[in-house]
Amino acid sequence: MDFTECYGDTVSSVAAAARSGCRKQVRRLIQRGSSVDCRDNRGWNALHEAAAAGSKGCVQEILTAACADKAGSSSRGFRAYVNSLTHEGESACYLAAKHGHLAVVRLLLKAHANINQLTNDLSCPLYAAVDGGFKELVELLVSKGAEVNRTHTASCWTCLHQAVYKGHSQIVDILVNVCNLEAVDDHKISPLFVAAQYGQQECLEILVNAGANVNIQAADLATPLLIASQEGHQACVNFLLDHGADPNMACSHDWPQLPIHAAAEFGHIGVLSRLIAVTDRVCDRGDGMVSPLYLAIHRDQDKSVEMLLREGYSPDAQDCTHILGLHSPLSFALSQTWNKPYSESVRLLVAAGARLSEEDWIYALATDKTDLLQLIFEHRWIPRPETLTNDCSVSNHHGKAILKLQELRDLLCVALHQIRFAACWLPLLLKAGLEPSLLLQSHMLEEADSEVLNYLLEFVNWSTLSLTLKHILDQRRVAKTWQPSPHFDSITSLSHICRLHVRSVLGPDLLMRTSVVQQLPVPSPLHGFLQFRNIPDTSYNHSPPSPISDGIQRYRSTHQHRHVL
Structure with missing residues (x-):
């Protein structure tokens, strides 16, 4: 049924005339004996129609008739008529207030209209006037004693909540003098919180200047500063910070979330910049804390990641396994992009020197794609074995961070476990300067494809291998699982021995990553030979790899540490 339509057989002629605002017609019908009480299918009578239409004249005619019919304006029957409700619980006063009809509301109040009558959805004349932004009407209702702190709607908002939400700053200026500034809804959200959430800066300033608490917390411990940071309301954030808002107040029951986390997660760079300057850095590395880097990575907010790293936040942060189930920012970033090329966040973290764990190396080595491995070696330098120490301090070589001892160990352990993909990663590792002897392990020689094995042997003096390794090669030759290059059966050439010696000295x-070879007193055609460029790369011919996530699980369940350093 369409309750917006008044059907001809149910609406009275007086109500129809009142709706059109025709005072003369209303008076004429009343004089002819037409009733002002007849209701339509919505429960509306003539007074409701006149009030909603804002026709003061029609309201006056109807009230005069009702007064005469009910035996005087002081009678119970007259007051009952003035306060009669529609099926939705709306009084004539409410309908007039809802549409901002100031003169009609004044007239109805003189006729003893109930100023605090609630509708079925818990609204009232004052709440309706506030919602509509009718300042003078709000002033009238407040001056006549309207209840200002009553809760309305299913969320238990007060009139002040609604005024702030709608951004009616002039009405807020009126209400702060009579309302409870710290009134909260069913989520313990105050009007000031609402102002911060919806970016109502003028209302926020009025509330703060009136004494509202800038650090009030909702049921979930969120603060106005947190919600303003989450929504990116820069002006509100600045105002709150300038007036005592605490950027280091924990805003979550689960873990110590701060406003800086919200700004980083949603990529509000201006807000983030302001919060970086005032937030305690314990959130970056402190135990039991969570670096905002994790939140920025979660939402792929590359600019947030870039700003945090530039401002000194650690690319390693803290281990949040017990809080969020995340080991490190880099591991998290890689897990977000395992089935596609590495993300900008991964590039930023690697460039900033993020420590590489075993799991991180899996993403680089357990695949037929080499983009991540190439990225790592754009920013990281493989040290010579004789220079490795257990020193955990960050050192640099040619402007790039050097892989630490544990990182190199993890790299080799993963590489020897991912021999299936050696055709992809082996050329890159050797060209990046990895000492090939570190890969001359029994497991490598037993499992590597024939082409991969030949490629590795090209970088060493194959005639000087240990008896154990030679025995493995002989067994594979007999089993026809390895087809050696023809020259492996010959005496190692002097030219190859010389370039191995040059590689050892330099x-x-x-040798592999700088232009030092060009400074040697040798003919330029030898430069490529000395850098082993005459050895063609291997090719990957296996079936498509399974997802990295599956590979990580297999690695964890079958991994054995291979101590090669």
């Missing part, structure tokens, strides 16, 4: 890192 170090594979300098």
Whole structure:
């Protein structure tokens, strides 16, 4: 049924005339004996129609008739008529207030209209006037004793909540003098919180200047500063900070979430910049805390990641396994992009020197894609074995961070576990300066494809291998699982021995990754030979790899540490 339509057989002629605002017609019908009490299918009578239409004249005619019919304006019957309700619980006063009809409300109040009558949905004339932004009407209702702190709607908002939400700053200016500034709804949200959430800066300033608590917390411990930071309301954030808002107040029951986390997560760079300057850095590395880097990575907020790293936040942060189930920012960033090329966040973290764990190396090595491994070696330097120490301090070589001892150990352990993909990663590792002897392990020689094995042997003096390794090669030759290059059966050429010696003296890192070879007193055609460029790369011919996530699980269940350093 359409309750917006008044059907001809149910609406009275007086109500129809009142709706059109025709005072003369209303008076004429009343004089002819037409009733002002007849209701339509919504429960509306003539007074409701006149009040909603804002026709003061029609309201006056109807009230005069009702007064005469009910034996005087002081009678119980007359007051009952003035306060009669529609099926939705709306009084004539409410309908007039809802539409901002000031003169009609004044007239109805003189006729003893109930100023605090609630509708079925818990609204009232004052709440309706506030919602509509009718300042003069609000002033009238407040001056006549309207209840200002009553809760309305299913969320238990007060009139002040609604005024702030709608941004009616002039009405807020009126209400702060009579309302409870700290009134909260069913989620313990105050009007000031609402102002911060919806970016109502003028209302926020009025509330703060009136004495509202800037650090009030909702049921979930969120503060106005947190919600303003989450929504990116820069002006509100600045105002709150300038007036005592605490950026280091924990805003979550689960873990110590701060406003800086919200700004980082939602990529509000201006807000983030302001909060970085005032937030305690314990959130970056402190135990039991969570670096905002994790939240920025979660939402792929690359600019947030970039700003945090630039401002000195650690690319390693703290281990949040017990809080969020996350080991490190880099591991988290890699897990977000395991089935696609590495993200900008991964690039930023690697460039900033994030420590590489075993799990991180899996993402780089357990795949036929080499983009991540290439990225790592754009920013990291493989040290010579003789220079490795257990020193955990960050050192640099040619402007790039050097892999620490544990990182190199993890790299080799993962590499020897991911021999299936050696055709992809082996050329990159050797060209990046990895000492090939570190891969001359029994497991490597037993499992590597024939082509991969030949490629590795090209970087060493195959005639000087240990008896154990030679025995493995002989067994594979007999079993026909390895087809050696023809020259492996010959005496190692002097030219190859010479380039191995040059590599040993200069170090594979300098030889393979710098222009040092061009400074040697040798003919330029030899430069490529000295850098092993005459050895063609291997090719990957296996079936498509399974998802990295599956590979990580297999690695965890079958991994054995291979101590190669």
